[in-house]
Amino acid sequence: xxxxWKSRLFVGTMVLxxxxxxxxxxxxxxxxxxxxxxxxxxxxxxxxxxTVPEEAGARPAILATVYIAxxxxxxxxxxxxxxxxxxxxxxxKERWYNRVLEVNxxxxxxxxxxxxxxLGLAFIVRGIGVGRVLFAGALILTLVVLPTVIxxxxxxxxxxxxxxxxxxxxxxxxxxxxxxxxVLPASIPGIATGSILALSRAVxxxxxxxxxxxxxxxxxxxxxxxxxxxxxxxxxxxVKLPDPAFQTLAAAAxxxxxxxxxxxxxxxxxxxxxxxxxx
Amino acid sequence: MTAHxxxxxxxxxxxxxxxxSKRRLGEGLIRLSLALCALVSVLTTVGIVAxxxxxxxxxxxxxxxxxxxxxxxxxPLFEPASFGVVPLIAATFVVTFWALLVAIPCGLGTAIFxxxxxxxxxxxxxxxxxxxxxxxxxxxxxYFALTAVTPLLRDIGIQVExxxxxxxxxxxGVMLIPTVASLSEDxxxxxxxxxxxxxxxxxxxxxxxxxxxxxxxxxxxxxxSFVLAVSRAVxxxxxxxxxxxxxxxxxxxxxxxxxxxxAFIGATGNGDVPTGTxxxxxxxxxxxxxFVLTLVMNVISIRLVRKFREEYE
Amino acid sequence: MTExxxxxxxxxxxxxxSLSSSREExxxxxxVFAVENLGVAYSGNVALAGVTMNVYANTVTAxxxxxxxxKSTYIRCFNRMNDLIVxxxxxxxxxxxxxxxxxxxxxxxxxxxxxxxxxxxxxPFPKSIYDNVAFGPRxxxxxxxxxxxxxxxxxxxALWDEAxxxxxxxxxxxxxxxxxxxxxxxxxxxxxxxxLMDEPASALDPIATARIExxxxxxxxxxxxxVVTHNMQQAARVADMTAFFSxxxxxxxxxxxxxxxxxxxxxxxxxxxxxxxxxYVTGRFG
Numbered sequence: 001x002x003x004x005w006k007s008r009l010f011v012g013t014m015v016l017x018x019x020x021x022x023x024x025x026x027x028x029x030x031x032x033x034x035x036x037x038x039x040x041x042x043x044x045x046x047x048x049x050x051t052v053p054e055e056a057g058a059r060p061a062i063l064a065t066v067y068i069a070x071x072x073x074x075x076x077x078x079x080x081x082x083x084x085x086x087x088x089x090x091x092x093k094e095r096w097y098n099r100v101l102e103v104n105x106x107x108x109x110x111x112x113x114x115x116x117x118x119l120g121l122a123f124i125v126r127g128i129g130v131g132r133v134l135f136a137g138a139l140i141l142t143l144v145v146l147p148t149v150i151x152x153x154x155x156x157x158x159x160x161x162x163x164x165x166x167x168x169x170x171x172x173x174x175x176x177x178x179x180x181x182x183v184l185p186a187s188i189p190g191i192a193t194g195s196i197l198a199l200s201r202a203v204x205x206x207x208x209x210x211x212x213x214x215x216x217x218x219x220x221x222x223x224x225x226x227x228x229x230x231x232x233x234x235x236x237x238x239v240k241l242p243d244p245a246f247q248t249l250a251a252a253a254x255x256x257x258x259x260x261x262x263x264x265x266x267x268x269x270x271x272x273x274x275x276x277x278x279x
Numbered sequence: 280m281t282a283h284x285x286x287x288x289x290x291x292x293x294x295x296x297x298x299x300s301k302r303r304l305g306e307g308l309i310r311l312s313l314a315l316c317a318l319v320s321v322l323t324t325v326g327i328v329a330x331x332x333x334x335x336x337x338x339x340x341x342x343x344x345x346x347x348x349x350x351x352x353x354x355p356l357f358e359p360a361s362f363g364v365v366p367l368i369a370a371t372f373v374v375t376f377w378a379l380l381v382a383i384p385c386g387l388g389t390a391i392f393x394x395x396x397x398x399x400x401x402x403x404x405x406x407x408x409x410x411x412x413x414x415x416x417x418x419x420x421x422y423f424a425l426t427a428v429t430p431l432l433r434d435i436g437i438q439v440e441x442x443x444x445x446x447x448x449x450x451x452g453v454m455l456i457p458t459v460a461s462l463s464e465d466x467x468x469x470x471x472x473x474x475x476x477x478x479x480x481x482x483x484x485x486x487x488x489x490x491x492x493x494x495x496x497x498x499x500x501x502x503x504s505f506v507l508a509v510s511r512a513v514x515x516x517x518x519x520x521x522x523x524x525x526x527x528x529x530x531x532x533x534x535x536x537x538x539x540x541x542a543f544i545g546a547t548g549n550g551d552v553p554t555g556t557x558x559x560x561x562x563x564x565x566x567x568x569x570f571v572l573t574l575v576m577n578v579i580s581i582r583l584v585r586k587f588r589e590e591y592e
Numbered sequence: 593m594t595e596x597x598x599x600x601x602x603x604x605x606x607x608x609x610s611l612s613s614s615r616e617e618x619x620x621x622x623x624v625f626a627v628e629n630l631g632v633a634y635s636g637n638v639a640l641a642g643v644t645m646n647v648y649a650n651t652v653t654a655x656x657x658x659x660x661x662x663k664s665t666y667i668r669c670f671n672r673m674n675d676l677i678v679x680x681x682x683x684x685x686x687x688x689x690x691x692x693x694x695x696x697x698x699x700x701x702x703x704x705x706x707x708x709x710x711x712x713x714x715x716p717f718p719k720s721i722y723d724n725v726a727f728g729p730r731x732x733x734x735x736x737x738x739x740x741x742x743x744x745x746x747x748x749x750a751l752w753d754e755a756x757x758x759x760x761x762x763x764x765x766x767x768x769x770x771x772x773x774x775x776x777x778x779x780x781x782x783x784x785x786x787x788l789m790d791e792p793a794s795a796l797d798p799i800a801t802a803r804i805e806x807x808x809x810x811x812x813x814x815x816x817x818x819v820v821t822h823n824m825q826q827a828a829r830v831a832d833m834t835a836f837f838s839x840x841x842x843x844x845x846x847x848x849x850x851x852x853x854x855x856x857x858x859x860x861x862x863x864x865x866x867x868x869x870x871x872y873v874t875g876r877f878g
Contacts, residue, residue, distance in 0.1 A: 092678065094678075161715075163711065163713065163715035164715060164717060164718075166673070166676075166711065166715070167711065167715040167716075167717065167775070167778075168717070168727070169673070169676065169704065170671060170673060170704055170708065170709040170711075170779075171704065171705075171708070171727060171728040171731070171778060171779065171782060172701055172702070172704040172705030172706075172728060172731065172732060172782055173701070173727070173728075173731040174701050174731070177731045181727065181730075181731065182717055182727075185719075186718055277718065
């Protein structure tokens with residue numbers, strides 16, 4: 001084949017790749033909007049689900065997803081950042097247990113979410129822990145995205161130049177004072193971006209919640225230690241029902257979920273661009 | 280630091296107290312707390328392995344592992360029950376195959392475009408769009424596969440079942456494009472510009488330079504992205520639950536309905552299987568199979584990334 | 593002042609050095625540091641060996657020598673910054689006033705409060721000018737009178753006039769020379785009695801360098817200063833005492849730094865005792 005034809009073929013392949021990627025994205029968003037907009041109403045946000053689609057809403061699911069997001073923020077970010085600080089500032093890299101710790105976190109980041117669900121299921125069934133409640137769901141999702149938060153936080157901390165640490169210590173600061181007053185403040189933008197992205201992923205996860213007993217029909221508002229559902233689970237429930245009215249509701253709920261998730265993604269990107277540290 | 284004897288010497292008279300101040304007392308406690316947080320990740324792994332291993336071993340005490348891994352009839356809830364896992368594994372691989380068929384060419388093509396050909400403005404527009412693609416929850420992709428892709432396939436003449444492996448596989452592929460693209464693009468960006476310049480200097484054009492110089496130089500990173508994509512495809516649950524089906528069937532025809540490893544776990548774990556029974560333990564046996572499969576692939580992928588980092592960073 | 597012998601370097605430079613005192617006068621002052629047989633090894637590799645010398649109060653002591661002779665390693669012994677390097681071992685004795693700097697009870701953090709350091713490349717924190725200078729006092733718990741402390745430190749570092757209207761602006765917006773003076777002000781804020789300077793002007797232009805050197809002259813009235821420099825003329829300009837280091841090759845082929853000669857600056861540059869010193873200061877090598 002002549003050079004020119006090879007070049008054309010290759011360019012064509014690249015264009016096709018882009019078309020498939022972004023064309024499908026556009027197609028997905030458009031069809032979701034078309035199917036779902038008719039279902040958007042106050043009722044979606046205020047009514048509990050029902051067997052009658054005209055009366056059904058996703059209120060318990062939406063509330064539960066919000067509660068889960070807050071719990072995730074409170075549990076996942078401190079533990080993840082603390083682990084990152086330990087690994088970057090305190091752990092001696094030659095020690096075998098610290099290397100094991102690092103490899104372990106990398107592996108956990110790639111374990112499928114449903115396996116975490118099995119973990120939760122096993123503990124619940126044995127009666128260990130709090131049972132099939134909202135808090136357990138938040139706990140499992142914390143574990144799912146914890147490796148991501150750790151990895152993102154480590155990168156942010158590592159980006160702080162060593163000269164800052166040396167300068168702080170040379171002034172008579174203790175190690176923790178140096179970390180708390182210099183390193184952490186400088187790494188907050190990176191940590192925030194990573195955490196928000198991790199949280200947005202956790203909010204969209206369904207499989208682990210299915211396994212630990214998120215009910216598919218919950219008609220009351222969720223409490224921390226009560227039976228629960230969540231927005232992705234509600235969507236799954238409605239998608240499975242044959243009545244086209246429920247399919248519309250599912251699409252409407254998807255729009256709500258997408259607004260939440262993509263909104264968080266956009267926030268993360270905004271934080272990353274606005275607060276990028278120049279050294 | 281070595282401790283040693285103070286030698287005689289007429290040093291200065293100013294008395295100086297260099298002993299520990301109060302500030303230091305909390306340091307040890309802080310270090311301990313941080314280490315305990317780090318322990319959470321270790322406990323998670325221990326938990327996962329323990330929660331899988333114990334019921335799975337009990338299962339294999341009741342069901343012959345050979346029958347499990349080679350049997351082609353998966354009917355755990357029937358009477359008499361049959362526990363051949365091959366249909367589930369086959370379904371997983373069929374779906375993964377079609378996913379990779381989309382993800383690898385499109386992901387790599389997108390990556391090469393972004394890394395070697397795109398203007399900075401194009402890159403600024405496309406990279407966020409790629410992140411958008413990566414941010415869409417899998418349940419949404421599942422809905423999309425069922426309600427948009429399957430009808431479309433039927434419209435263009437492919438006779439697929441309502442629940443079929445093809446729609447699921449293709450959509451998983453699209454979902455994985457950002458995975459392949461971003462990891463491959465990272466790998467290609469890390470290739471030093473000097474290599475490209477050398478190629479241009481010899482008279483090669485951009486196409487030849489990308490394919491013959493950059494891609495081979497970034498190869499281990501690119502392969503790592505493929506392996507990671509396989510691992511994610513194998514572990515994907517919601518798309519297959521919604522669009523591929525819950526009917527185990529040994530078939531390579533992607534137009535048929537079938538049940539993957541993950542779909543079985545997702546459907547059964549959520550249902551009314553009484554705990555302690557053999558059927559209940561199948562969840563863990565299948566889960567263990569899944570975990571081992573993805574673990575092997577993850578280890579390979581991590582090794583490849585490390586090898587790549589050593590070369591260029 | 594003792595009479596000068598026939599100089600072997602430029603006499604105009606001698607006029608500058610005559611501002612500093614004679615060795616006898618210096619040695620009558622209090623010894624701030626007394627170093628005896630100090631050695632430093634990194635993971636078994638000896639970097640510096642057998643250093644014995646004193647540092648006296650209110651003087652500027654310069655460490656000069658070719659690269660690789662361990663000057664930076666040595667200066668980091670005085671504020672125990674070598675503790676931060678994994679595998680670093682310090683042997684020998686360093687007395688700081690009446691205490692053993694490496695004694696068992698000694699907290700390195702307390703040492704660094706009293707022995708401040710300025711680095712080769714200015715490293716201001718990505719915070720405001722005020723917060724940079726206030727960092728030291730704050731971590732020490734000195735909350736009262738912070739504004740006065742900050743102003744005093746900035747004045748001592750000859751930066752107050754340029755900074756007083758921009759205290760809340762980012763320190764990263766300052767020029768290189770200003771940033772380095774900010775780092776000096778930062779070090780002064782913890783009321784040390786010694787300031788270590790590791791090639792403080794090597795990243796700066798000549799004008800900024802001259803301002804730093806003037807600062808050293810002013811500061812030595814209240815503080816003791818040790819400065820590492822690869823610039824001989826700088827040592828001749830600012831230092832009262834100069835210590836010359838060189839590299840020695842061992843039988844096993846390894847190399848480490850040694851102290852060759854330490855004396856009043858005028859003597860080092862006009863009448864060095866050791867041949868190696870004379871070769872270095874006259875530019876025959878290094």
